[in-house]
Amino acid sequence: MKYTRRDMLKMAGAGAGAIALGGLGVNYLISESYAKKLKIKGAKEVISICPFCSVSCHFIAHVKGGEVVSTEGDPGYPVSEGALCAKGSTMLSMINSDHRLLKPLYRAPYSDKWEEKSYGWMVENVARRIKDTRDKHFVTTNAAGQKVNRLDAMFHAGSSQMSNEEASIVVQAQRALGILNIDHQARI
Amino acid sequence: MTNHWIDIKNTDCCLIIGSNAAEHHPICFKWVIKAKEERGAKIIHVDPKFSRTSARSDVHIPLRSGTDIAFMGGMINYILQNNLYFKEYVNDYTNASFIVGPGYSFNNGLFAGFDPKNKIYNKKDWQFELDDKGNVKKDPTLQNPRCVMQVLRQHYARYSVQKVSEITGVSPDALVKAYEAYAATGKPDKAGTILYALGWTQHTVGVQNIRTSGIVQLLLGNMGVAGGGINALRGEPNVQGTTDHAILYNVLPGYLPLPRATMATLADYNKATTPVSKVPESVNWWQNRPKYMVSFLKAYFGKNATKENDYGFNWLPKGDPAKSEHDGDYSYMYLFDKMLKGEIKAGSIWATNSANTLPNTNKNRKALANLDFLYMAEIHQNETTEFWHGPGVDPKKVKTEVFLFPSCHRAEKEGSISNSGRLILWHNQATSPRGKSRSMGQIMIDIMKEVIDLYKDEGGKFPDPIVNLNWYKKYDAELVAKRINGSFTSGPQKGKQLNGFTDFADDGSTASLNWLYAGSFTNDGNRMKRRSLKQTPMQKAVGIFPNFAWCWPMNRWVLYNRASVDKNGQPWDPARAVIRWNGKEWEGDVPDGGAPPLTKEGGKNPFIMLKDGLGQLYGTGLVDGPLPEHYEPVETPVTNHGFSGQLSNPCAKILAGDMDKIAPPSDPRYPIVLTTYSMTEHWCGGSETRNVPSLLEAEPMLYVEMSHELAAEKGIKNGDPVIVENIRGRVEAVAMVTVRITPFRIQGRTIHLIGMPFAFGWTKKGIGDATNRLTLWAGDPNTSIPEYKACCVSIRKADKVTELA
Secondary structure, X not given: OOOOHHHHHHHXXXXXXHHHXXXXXXXXXXXXXXXXXXXXXXXXXXXXXXXXXXXOXXXXXEEEOOEEEEEEEOOOOOOOOOOOOOOHHXXXXXXXXXXXXXXXXEEOOOOOOOEEOOHHHHHHHHHXXXXXXXXXHXXXXXXXXXXXXXXXXXXXXXOOOOOHHHHHHHHHHHHHHOOOEEEOHHHO | OOOOHHHHHXXXXXXXXXXXXXXXXXXXXXXXXXXXXXXXXXXXXXXOOOOHHHHOOOEEEXXXXXXXXXXXXHHHHHHHHOOOOXXXXXXXXXXXXXXXXXXXXXXXXXXXXXXOOXXXXXXXXXXXXXXXXXXXXXXXXXXXXXXXXXXXXXXXXXXXXXXXXXXXXXXXXXXXXHHHHHHOOOOOOOOEEEEEOHHHHOOOOHHHHHHHHHHHHHHOOOOOOOOOOEEEOOOOOOHHHHHHOOOOOOEEOOOEXXXXXXOOOHHHHHHHHOXXXXXXXXXXXXXXXXXXXXXXXXXXXXXXXXXXXXXXXXHOOOEOOOOOXXXXXXXXXXXXXXXXXXXXXXXXXXXXOHHHHOOOHXXXXXXXXXXXXXXXXXXXXXXXXXXXXXXXXXXXXXXXXXXXXXXXXXXXXXXXXXXXXXXXXXXXXXXXXXXXXXXXXXXHHHHHHXXXXXXXXHOOOOOHHHHOOOOOOOOOHHHHHHHHHOEEOOOOOOOOEOOOHHXXXXXXXXXXXXXXXXXXXXXXXXXXXXXXXXXXXHHHHHOOOOOEOXXXXXXXXXXXXXXXXXXXOOXXXXXXXXXXXXXXXXXXXXXXXXXXXXXXXXXXXXXXXXXXXXXXXOXXXXXXXXXXXXXXXXXXXXXXXXXXXXXXXXXXXXXXXXXXXXXXXXXXXXXXXXXXXXXXXXXXXXXXXXXXXXXXXXXXXXXXXXXXXXXHHHOOOOOOEEEEXXXXXXEEEEEEEOOOOOOEEEOOXXXXXXXXXXXXXXXXXXXXXXXXXXXXXXXXXXXXXEOOOOEEEEEEEOOOOOOEO
């Protein structure tokens, strides 16, 4: 279920009204939880982890119809105990951001624009260029004549945004190619 | 972290240095507050800028950026002069009694054995003196002038409060207040913790900054205990895990050193990297290195790794030996230098904004345009993905072919990440990846699968490591996690998962992608998914949750916890016991090895990762000296710091190219110190958080914080657009005139410091562009971590701006 900006405003208005009524002796908690129920009613709860600092606060994603409709802190993680900071609190808008890259893009040499390409085309073309570069520049021995079997002409700048499993895979591939110029945020 | 997030609540004194924990790790800060409120802990914040961390502290020490060793050296001197160290701990658990060889010297800022041509030390003269049998000579009375305790006393005697005050700019009173409060933890029933972050590492003396904390914590008996330890507040989301798995040139997964060209065979590698100890009480854990290496190769190359082919050892690329400052270093600073020179032709940048977050941005952006092709995986467009049409760049002149894969959000994939306290946590997949985005794991598998097929079809240069790779068909996080943990490849348990370190063998019968993670995914299943909060009362008292997820190594929450007990296995502080020997076995946390306490038969020393098992007050492991010494940043406003004639770190890594200019000391053109930092609302280079409207609204554009005094001197008012400039670049920012930064009184003169965040970039119009156009590529000699935290600049009011809307 998708919410329009108008729907959100209506809900926010309902919340504000409820708080005002609270001052008049009306139990606003009932109306507030009702509003929440609307949003996450019937949603599946999935636990994930905020992708920022390594306190690794857990959040609960409420998933409905294959979409994340709400996120909140997970009180079950004993480090954060349900709390989230300014960044962690915006997890829903990060996931559903309009600005996210959703299609593979290619920029040709000397071109001034991106072109959309299929995933398969991208994989094939990248693999071809890796192989050609490797075959052309592979170094068997260093200046001292020692065996080194490496590819000095390529590099990988990697990421601490990867999971452990992704990091393991990426490093395995890069080293198999013979690449030593490997680095990531641990050094910067 | 040697300890973990919750453990901060156990401390009596929290020294936060080179970190603004309240703003950069906001949710952890409640454990600091808990220690303060419930235990009456003292909080000391050492940082040039007053921040929300300082506001919650008992003492704020505003030191000039880059003078941390002076501050910490002063503390070591204070502890020793006043005999405030924990004597039993120092005697039993450190190398205080070891006798340093007669060749050791320290003269005018240089240790023995310096080779000025290559800017490296020959460490021969730093070594300990050995007896006829090859054992280290010791003096348990600690009186021998060459014993470590005396060498330490002599070295830091120069770090008087007055002298430290003159160079740091901190008043003597404030220094003594901080030293007194922290040194008070040198008692058996007191604990002090040191929390640091990039404010400590990002200096040309970064590693030695951290070494000072090692010395202080050993002197005060704070290692291994609850509420103690040396705690790196890891900044990045999974930087603990991605470091463990080695997205780094210098190590293979599990901190196995990179094979070098001098190691022709696996036997050579093992010989060069496996320490041998003659001390019977030493566990000398790294003696197991060959088992971890062979198991790693077996996991990498599967059945293709055999005893006959040295398990594929020579299929791994080898680095050149590190014979000088520059040799054999494949880190970022050299990587971009080689890219600019055209030596690196192509590569990949995945989920990192190199064109914004690396120092000396102007150089890096230019270097990217020298590549033939670049393939990237990103969640948003940023300054790196768009470099080919950035400010001042004509795309018609940029040859680089760019492939950009959309990668998915963490909530759209499953896998594990390791938090700062080494707790490995599983995240579940909430939804499928949006649009045509995919996990980075899947993208890498697909590209490599294609490369493997090409080599199989066409042949090519040295296809062995590629065609023999134990590769994957599709990304299955649990399958990879199982391989990381490892399994038996032969014998009666063939196919079963490894239970832990003791299962590893060096004969090819076990395979594991990372020995440190063995135990995380056993035959009982995926232990990283565990959610139980069950604890014993002893574990509850110190905040250990052994049934929640899984903590490396071996589910041990506090590293070196055998140092938290005396030689009889009884805790120094019974109210805060991490482990305790009950006469038969250990209780509490998982102990560092199962051996009984030192006084029992088979008892072992506590620091199991070190060759002799004792904490190194004096250590020969680093390349730039056995003891930390104050040196100025490479770009400094002073010409003499007063501790020696050696102005900056003699081993600092410095590049010589035209685009790597460094201003001379005390350059009148650039008299102001610039330091850089992050903020709560934006994340690092900012490409994700800048695109969240509420976060951009909270922190909308690049600013520069400065004191009222500097603003008055320059005629700048709060909110004015200004230009910050130095020998490398020019940046526009909005002036934020504040009491949070005050002028420093250094050697009798006033020195100003300004501070800037670095989360803003041109791809979001009008918010400002890279602060890092000002910072420099000068690296710590041990790690090559660049000196982001201190360089020299000038500042003036802008007549006109183009980067700010």
